[in-house]
Amino acid sequence: MRKKTWLSWSSGKDSAWVLHVLRQSGEHEVAGLFTTVNAAFDRVAMHAVRVELLKRQAEAVGLPLHLIEIPYPCSDEQYDYAMTDFVMLARDNGVQCMAFGDLHLQDIRRYREERMQGTGIATVFPLWERPTRALLEEMLACGLRARLTCVDPRVLPAKFAGCELTAALVDSMPSGVDPCGENGEFHTFVFDGPMFAQPLDIEMGEVVERDGFVFADCRLRKSRE
Numbered sequence: 450m451r452k453k454t455w456l457s458w459s460s461g462k463d464s465a466w467v468l469h470v471l472r473q474s475g476e477h478e479v480a481g482l483f484t485t486v487n488a489a490f491d492r493v494a495m496h497a498v499r500v501e502l503l504k505r506q507a508e509a510v511g512l513p514l515h516l517i518e519i520p521y522p523c524s525d526e527q528y529d530y531a532m533t534d535f536v537m538l539a540r541d542n543g544v545q546c547m548a549f550g551d552l553h554l555q556d557i558r559r560y561r562e563e564r565m566q567g568t569g570i571a572t573v574f575p576l577w578e579r580p581t582r583a584l585l586e587e588m589l590a591c592g593l594r595a596r597l598t599c600v601d602p603r604v605l606p607a608k609f610a611g612c613e614l615t616a617a618l619v620d621s622m623p624s625g626v627d628p629c630g631e632n633g634e635f636h637t638f639v640f641d642g643p644m645f646a647q648p649l650d651i652e653m654g655e656v657v658e659r660d661g662f663v664f665a666d667c668r669l670r671k672s673r674e
Contacts, residue, residue, distance in 0.1 A: 451478040454546040454573065455515070455539055458482035460498045460506060461637040462595045462614065463550030463576060463629065466588050468510060469644045470575045471548060477573065479548070481513045483535065485528075489521035496598050496636045497664045502649070505669070509645040529564075536568055548573040552581060552631045581629040582619075589616060593642035596653060597635045600663045605634050611653040611665030638667050 454477040458464045471477045484503060485494045492499055500516070507514035517535050519528055539547065547565065551558050551574055558574060565572050576584065600610045605626055612618055614637055619628045626634045641648035654666035 451476060452545040452571075453478050453480050453543055454548050455479075455481045455483055455544050456512075456548045457550065458484050458503075458506070458514070459550065459636070460484065460493050460496050460503055460639065461550075462585075462588060462593060462639050463552065465506075465510075465593065465595075465639040465642055465644055466584075467548055467550045467575050468512075469591070469642065471573075472644070474575075477546060477548065479512065480544070481515055482507055482510075483515040483517060483539075485517045485519050485531070487521050487523075488518040494519060494523075496638060498598055498638050498667060502638065502651070502667060502669065505649050506639065506645075509647055509649060511646060532564060536564065536570065540568055540570060544570055546571045546573045548575060550576055552576055552584070552629060553578055554631065581627055581631060585614075585619065585628045586616060588642075589614075591643050593639060594648070595637040595639045596651070596665070596667055598638045598665050598667055599636040600665075601634050601661075602658070602663050603661075604632075607656070607658070607663040609635065610656050610663045 456468055456479055468479060471479050486500055487494050493503055504514060517531050519531050547570055549561055562572050595614045597609055597612050597614060600607060605622060640651050650670045651667055652670045654668050656665045
């Protein structure tokens, strides 16, 4: 019997690819997505993607979306409270596993595993320790398309914000930048891929700098009629 699973959905490429991998494996029944949302700005935490777009993604992959609202700024304690309440909700809904798109950051994986201890919910990391360049090439070859919505200017020039993620773009990045941005160099928004029933018609808006990061606004394309 497949295990009822909720997937941590950041709106970016790694979580989208986890959905594809889990659906291909057949071991897990992905029954929902969950995302932490900045309540002050109504956007995905860190990725700064509009909640409207987040909901469109959920529709495109055919799954219910659970929003976890966190304040801005958000302390570790406030975040922990929000996640504890959500885990209780998941348990009450019969969730057996929570899946995450982490690749190789051990401290983050350990934190997630510690949060789940004693809950009866197992953690799943389908992409764990996959070589990031090969993983990115696999994503792109299968039709995944994404835009960079957040860039850390300390390691990646601001001009990359808003660009479409391609192999050529990654090749043009400074030496040392992880091809999947696993160290926080960049975050993405997925608008098409094998996990989508139909692509999202998006356009890029203004680019701003805030809290030490550069954000490119992504929005649904306006009708030309």
